[in-house]
Amino acid sequence: MNSIRPPLIDAALRSCIRSRPSPAFRNALQRRALSNGGRPPSGPMRPGDMGKNQIWAPKTRIAVGIVFIGTLIYSMVTGDKGSSLPPLPPDSTPRSGQQLDGPSIAERDSLSKRESGVTQSSPMRLRMEQFILKKQEEIVRALEAVDGKRFVADKWDRPNGGGGISCVLQDGNVFEKAGVNISVVYGTLPRAAIAKMRVNHKALDPDVDSLEFFAAGLSLVLHPHNPMAPTVHLNYRYFETANSDGSTNAWWFGGGTDLTPSYLFDEDAIHFHRTVKDACDAHDRAYYPRFKKWCDEYFYIPHRGESRGVGGMFFDDLDETEKDAESLFSFVQTSLSAFLPSYLPILQRRKDMPYTDREKQWQQLRRGRYVEFNLVHDRGTAFGLNTPGARVESILMSLPLTARWQYQHEPEKSSREERLMSVLRKPVEWV
Numbered sequence: 001m002n003s004i005r006p007p008l009i010d011a012a013l014r015s016c017i018r019s020r021p022s023p024a025f026r027n028a029l030q031r032r033a034l035s036n037g038g039r040p041p042s043g044p045m046r047p048g049d050m051g052k053n054q055i056w057a058p059k060t061r062i063a064v065g066i067v068f069i070g071t072l073i074y075s076m077v078t079g080d081k082g083s084s085l086p087p088l089p090p091d092s093t094p095r096s097g098q099q100l101d102g103p104s105i106a107e108r109d110s111l112s113k114r115e116s117g118v119t120q121s122s123p124m125r126l127r128m129e130q131f132i133l134k135k136q137e138e139i140v141r142a143l144e145a146v147d148g149k150r151f152v153a154d155k156w157d158r159p160n161g162g163g164g165i166s167c168v169l170q171d172g173n174v175f176e177k178a179g180v181n182i183s184v185v186y187g188t189l190p191r192a193a194i195a196k197m198r199v200n201h202k203a204l205d206p207d208v209d210s211l212e213f214f215a216a217g218l219s220l221v222l223h224p225h226n227p228m229a230p231t232v233h234l235n236y237r238y239f240e241t242a243n244s245d246g247s248t249n250a251w252w253f254g255g256g257t258d259l260t261p262s263y264l265f266d267e268d269a270i271h272f273h274r275t276v277k278d279a280c281d282a283h284d285r286a287y288y289p290r291f292k293k294w295c296d297e298y299f300y301i302p303h304r305g306e307s308r309g310v311g312g313m314f315f316d317d318l319d320e321t322e323k324d325a326e327s328l329f330s331f332v333q334t335s336l337s338a339f340l341p342s343y344l345p346i347l348q349r350r351k352d353m354p355y356t357d358r359e360k361q362w363q364q365l366r367r368g369r370y371v372e373f374n375l376v377h378d379r380g381t382a383f384g385l386n387t388p389g390a391r392v393e394s395i396l397m398s399l400p401l402t403a404r405w406q407y408q409h410e411p412e413k414s415s416r417e418e419r420l421m422s423v424l425r426k427p428v429e430w431v
Contacts, residue, residue: 106161227363230261260309364404
């Protein structure tokens, strides 16, 4: 593992999705050569070069991986069409149970990026991947400037296409633990998973045995040393399913960010929420109150009767029933770009404040609550830990380096600790 550098991000963008061409794809190359008089093709093979009597359907694959910490990326639509292939003629219709062999969307995307890179006309999945890679580098650089130490980058690949970069800083000058992770996953949803997703996404075909999917997201959690400086969490993600010809079948966006202080400073909560609200208002003034309420309800610890922190915003399953893909992608871009302005001013104010051993102990108790939520109630963590082939280190990146559980601990009356608890038990409208 090496310290992250810009070339690593560039390389990841080029190679994050890497897979071998399928037998059908190689056979198509041979057929193209025969149709060319036995000569090799003069240019690269494209999906559209297939003969008119052939259609490609996805291979059956095992669903692997999760888009790190955060919920499984939900939402759905029939837009953002990829390359279209000719229909299968009547005399070539497969018999019941027959599986056609063709290029996966990972193979199609790899070919597309090699030939023309990522442009405004590229599929949304490639544009989202490019965007979060850029933001990961930007956020890591900004946090390194504050801490003085460098993140360690752990780059990993998946055999069926995709991979990620986990950037982690431990025992820094400012951060006890900080993680900024990218994950890009290609795989196949089995029939049972499709049936569950149809609860929120009716466009999914209930009669297919499997669907290829793409999932990408950026997730971060920052745990500062100083108990006066708050923990912060962020996750933005995109999910897409594909038809047998590689075109988009359904898509959805999800994400959000929330602040978790051990000691409450009203000006910090107000600044964080105002920045989040401004990002929402730039796209829809109904977003902030709706997503703020969603955040308060989601990041709640029922067995404690309290929220994890002072909230922010959270949304999931945003698809064509909400707005078109371009509008939602623009909203996600604005929201993710607002993270550094929402958090860095707070961190700069609090990171060097004096604190006592008692205040540090309180921080450890609050981190215990953070662990409880993530391991007991967070849907993304549960999904990840129960997914075959999941990368556990990335899933548990969100947990603090240290935490504490103390039997029947109660804060002193009229103390700052008690005031925080009163806010966590009854969410406040900060802006």
